[in-house]
Structures are given as C-alpha cells and as structure tokens.
Amino acid sequence: xxxxxxxxxxxxxxxxxxxxxxxxxxxxxxxxxxxxxxxxxxxxxxxxxxxxxxxxxxxxxxxxxxxxxxxxxxxxxxxxxxxxxxxxxxxxxxxxxxxxxxxxxxxxxxxxxxxxxxxxxxxxxxxxxxxxxxxxxxxxxxxxxxxxxxxxxxxxxxxxxxxxxxxxxxxxxxxxxxxxxxxxxxxxxxxxxxxxxxxxxxxxxxxxxxxxxxxxxxxxxxxxxxxxxxxxxxxxxxxxxxxxxxxxxxxxxxxxxxxxxxxxxxxxxxxxxxxxxxxxxxxxxxxxxxxxxxxxxxxxxxxxxxxxxxxxxxxxxxxxxxxxxxxxxxxxxxxxxxxxxxxxxxxxxxxxxxxxxxxxxxxxxxxxxxxxxxxxxxxxxxxxxxxxxxxxxxxxxxxxxxxxxxxxxxxxxxxxxxxxxxxxxxxxxxxxxxxxxxxxxxxxxxxxxxxxxxxxxxxxxxxxxxxxxxxxxxxxxxxxxxxxxx
Numbered sequence: 001x002x003x004x005x006x007x008x009x010x011x012x013x014x015x016x017x018x019x020x021x022x023x024x025x026x027x028x029x030x031x032x033x034x035x036x037x038x039x040x041x042x043x044x045x046x047x048x049x050x051x052x053x054x055x056x057x058x059x060x061x062x063x064x065x066x067x068x069x070x071x072x073x074x075x076x077x078x079x080x081x082x083x084x085x086x087x088x089x090x091x092x093x094x095x096x097x098x099x100x101x102x103x104x105x106x107x108x109x110x111x112x113x114x115x116x117x118x119x120x121x122x123x124x125x126x127x128x129x130x131x132x133x134x135x136x137x138x139x140x141x142x143x144x145x146x147x148x149x150x151x152x153x154x155x156x157x158x159x160x161x162x163x164x165x166x167x168x169x170x171x172x173x174x175x176x177x178x179x180x181x182x183x184x185x186x187x188x189x190x191x192x193x194x195x196x197x198x199x200x201x202x203x204x205x206x207x208x209x210x211x212x213x214x215x216x217x218x219x220x221x222x223x224x225x226x227x228x229x230x231x232x233x234x235x236x237x238x239x240x241x242x243x244x245x246x247x248x249x250x251x252x253x254x255x256x257x258x259x260x261x262x263x264x265x266x267x268x269x270x271x272x273x274x275x276x277x278x279x280x281x282x283x284x285x286x287x288x289x290x291x292x293x294x295x296x297x298x299x300x301x302x303x304x305x306x307x308x309x310x311x312x313x314x315x316x317x318x319x320x321x322x323x324x325x326x327x328x329x330x331x332x333x334x335x336x337x338x339x340x341x342x343x344x345x346x347x348x349x350x351x352x353x354x355x356x357x358x359x360x361x362x363x364x365x366x367x368x369x370x371x372x373x374x375x376x377x378x379x380x381x382x383x384x385x386x387x388x389x390x391x392x393x394x395x396x397x398x399x400x401x402x403x404x405x406x407x408x409x410x411x412x413x414x415x416x417x418x419x420x421x422x423x424x425x426x427x428x429x430x431x432x433x434x435x436x437x438x439x440x441x442x443x444x445x446x447x448x449x450x451x452x453x454x455x456x457x458x459x460x461x462x463x464x465x466x467x468x469x470x471x472x473x474x475x476x477x478x479x480x481x482x483x484x485x486x
Contacts, residue, residue, distance in 0.1 A: 043369035054357030074270035088264035097237035108144030115140035127166035157182035192237035202227035254284035272309035301451035370440030420473035
C-alpha cells in the first residue's frame with residue numbers, strides 16, 4: 001500500500017500546526033492582499049549585508065576536519081551551513097529523540113556488532129540475501145536482543161518482518177507473528193523507530209499482499225488508533241521513513257511543508273539526499289511549475305549543503321542552473337564549465353566536498369520571499385523577473401555594469417509586476433493566511449543575513465527607500481502581445 005494511510009487532519013502533529021496558523025492575526029485594517037504585499041516589501045527591505053559570502057573555513061578548522069570520523073565530518077559541514085527547520089526547531093545534528101541506556105548498549109554487544117558488520121557488507125534487502133547469510137544475521141540479533149540489547153531487538157523485528165512479508169519460506173508465518181510480538185514488547189520504551197515499525201506492520205496488514213493474504217490486523221492484534229499514534233510519534237521524532245512518507249502526501253508534496261520536513265531529516269541524519277530533496281521542494285519543478293512556490297535562499301543553501309556532503313545530483317543541478325539561468329541564477333556558461341571540470345576531477349575527503357564554497361563562491365540571491373515561480377520566471381503573457389531581464393526591459397542589478405539608475409528601474413519595474421501578479425492571487429476563505437505563507441513568514445523572519453551559502457542580494461538603501469505605488473501594475477501584464485498587435 002503506497003502513501004500515508006492516515007489523513008493529515010487525524011495527526012496531532014498537524015493539528016498543532018493548524019492551531020498555530022488559525023491563531024495568526026492579520027494586522028488591523030489590512031486585507032489579505034495588502035498583508036501579502038507588505039510582507040514582500042518587508043522581506044526585500046529587511047536584508048542586511050553579511051561580512052562574508054560562502055562558508056569560510058579557518059586553517060584550524062580544516063586541520064580538525066581531517067582528523068574527525070566521517071559522521072563527525074558530516075556534522076561539522078551541516079553545522080557550518082547554519083540551516084534550521086522552522087517546523088522542527090528542536091532538531092540539530094546532535095538531536096536524539098531516544099537514547100539507549102548504557103546497559104542496553106553493552107548487552108550482547110559482540111553479537112550485535114557481528115550482525116551489523118554483515119549488514120554493512122551486504123547492503124540489500126534481507127529477502128534478497130542468501131538464506132544462510134540472513135539466518136546468521138537474525139541469529140546474532142536474536143542473541144543480542146535476548147541479552148537485553150533493545151536496538152538489536154528493533155533490527156531483529158524489522159528484518160524478521162521484512163523477510164516474512166517478502167519470502168514465503170516454511171517459517172515465514174511464524175517469523176511474521178514473532179516480529180509483531182517483539183515490536184509490542186519494545187513499544188513500551190518509546191523508541192521512535194519501533195513506533196514507525198508498528199505503523200508499517202499495521203499498514204501492511206490492511207493492504208493488498210502477495211503472501212499471507214488471509215492475515216490481517218485482527219489476526220496480528222494490531223490496532224488502528226495505536227498505529228496512528230505511533231506514526232505521529234515517529235513523525236515528531238523525525239524518523240526518516242515517516243518524514244519521507246509524509247513529504248510525499250499529495251497535498252504536501254512540492255510545498256514548503258515538504259521542504260521543511262526533508263530539511264529536518266537532512267539535519268538529523270546529515271543526509272545529502274535529504275538536503276537535495278529539501279532543495280527540490282523549496283523550488284520545485286513540474287508540469288504546473290508556474291503555480292509552484294519558490295523560497296530561493298533556503299533552496300540554494302540546501303542545494304550547496306548537499307554538494308558539500310558529496311551529492312552528485314545536487315552538483316549537476318547547480319551546473320544546470322548556471323547553464324540555463326534557472327531559479328534566478330544568472331546564465332553563466334563559464335561557471336557551468338568550471339563546475340563540470342570540478343565534477344570530473346572532484347577531490348573528495350571521505351566522499352565529501354566540504355570546501356566547495358571556497359572553490360566556487362555562491363551567487364548573491366535575489367529573493368523577494370515566498371513567491372510563485374511564475375513571478376521569478378514567467379511567460380509571455382505573465383512575465384516574471386527573469387523574462388523581463390531577457391526581454392531587455394530591466395537589467396539584473398548583480399551585473400558588474402549595473403548603475404544606480406538601472407537598479408532603480410529594476411526595483412520599480414519588478415514591483416509593478418508583483419502588484420499585477422498578486423492581484424490574481426486567491427486567498428483561503430477560513431484562514432488568516434495559507435499554510436505555505438505562514439511557514440514562509442517564519443522562515444524569512446530569520447533570514448536577514450540569509451545563510452552562509454546563500455546570501456541575499458541587498459539593494460542600496462536609497463533604492464529601498466523609494467515609495468511603492470501599490471495601485472500601479474505592469475503595463476500589458478496578463479495580455480497576449482500578439483493579440484494586442486492584431
């Protein structure tokens with residue numbers, strides 16, 4: 001069964017979030033449209049120039065980095081990124097929702113290590129392993145668990161369940177019931193991964209099956225309400241499987257909520273894949289891309305953190321942004337070629353690229369806050385910033401030959417476009433602001449200096465002091481030029 005089996009409104013995690021959104025109060029005498037435009041104006045005028053651009057490493061930090069374990073190296077990279085999830089403000093690189101006791105850790109430690117070593121050497125689904133090898137792994141985990149090692153118990157139950165539901169060997173039904181029994185024993189300890197496993201078992205029990213079709217939740221004595229509470233707990237504790245499942249929910253996928261879910265997991269696990277997924281949701285693409293929201297500072301910071309953690313796809317994405325001038329990146333074939341050369345001869349430390357920002361300084365980010373991609377890119381009928389630049393109607397203020405006059409023209413013309421585009425917005429009827437706008441306000445309130453890898457472009461003060469006519473839209477916006485000329 002694919003996807004989360006519980007509705008979003010059933011989960012306490014989202015109930016608390018909804019209550020926060022509903023308690024938000026608009027400023028007096030402000031319509032939702034006026035509040036939106038004020039928010040955009042506040043965002044673009046709030047940025048301040050940071051003392052540096054890109055993550056800076058001192059000589060001492062570089063020397064220390066090389067002495068650390070891979071896990072500690074990953075932590076150091078993520079710490080220096082300064083990224084934080086506003087949905088999970090309590091999550092950092094040292095976050096642990098549950099700490100196994102010393103006694104539990106030391107019980108059956110030799111057998112647990114033997115099992116872990118075999119799993120590390122054979123990183124595939126247990127159902128695909130040689131049966132004798134899988135038997136050895138389960139044997140070691142069983143001994144460790146019987147000795148009192150709770151973590152071994154979790155792995156024992158998980159692998160038993162996976163093998164029992166994927167292979168129809170003679171003892172698979174017995175293993176299925178045993179795995180459920182172990183999870184019920186472990187549930188009392190509030191281990192987040194065990195909670196998710198209970199949910200996964202319940203989900204399997206009510207879905208379509210290849211084997212054991214006659215076994216359902218009643219036969220396994222798995223209870224829906226308990227499964228819901230377990231899933232919610234796993235989500236709150238940022239268990240990867242719960243985060244990944246929740247972020248792919250239809251109403252959440254490719255939104256700021258998905259980005260913040262993945263960012264929390266990325267920080268907790270120091271995962272390059274999760275940082276890339278966060279970036280892909282901060283500035284998503286798709287068939288309806290003009291209607292998708294962009295948060296460009298978090299996008300660039302997450303993308304570069306993924307690169308620093310060694311991810312190849314993230315680097316290819318950055319190259320593409322420079323090649324085609326996407327996501328408000330200025331088209332720069334030379335920079336794209338330099339990055340390709342780096343990609344071919346990439347000298348990694350333990351698979352990591354920690355000093356990437358020093359080799360390739362980040363571009364300053366023009367970010368008006370959370371806007372639809374239409375306003376950053378646009379179409380012929382509804383031109384956004386990039387299209388206005390490509391049409392020669394404005395000049396990118398980051399260009400070296402920009403003048404105060406061209407920057408002024410850019411700033412005012414973009415505001416005309418924003419006045420026109422925001423007039424098309426629909427607003428939630430029963431809520432003060434949308435979910436995405438609420439999250440965006442939280443994110444951008446903390447981004448005065450951006451992130452080390454994603455500094456905002458700061459307009460000159462005399463430009464920011466210019467009055468904005470919120471009644472003046474962009475001439476011709478929303479009209480087809482070809483129809484107008486006929």
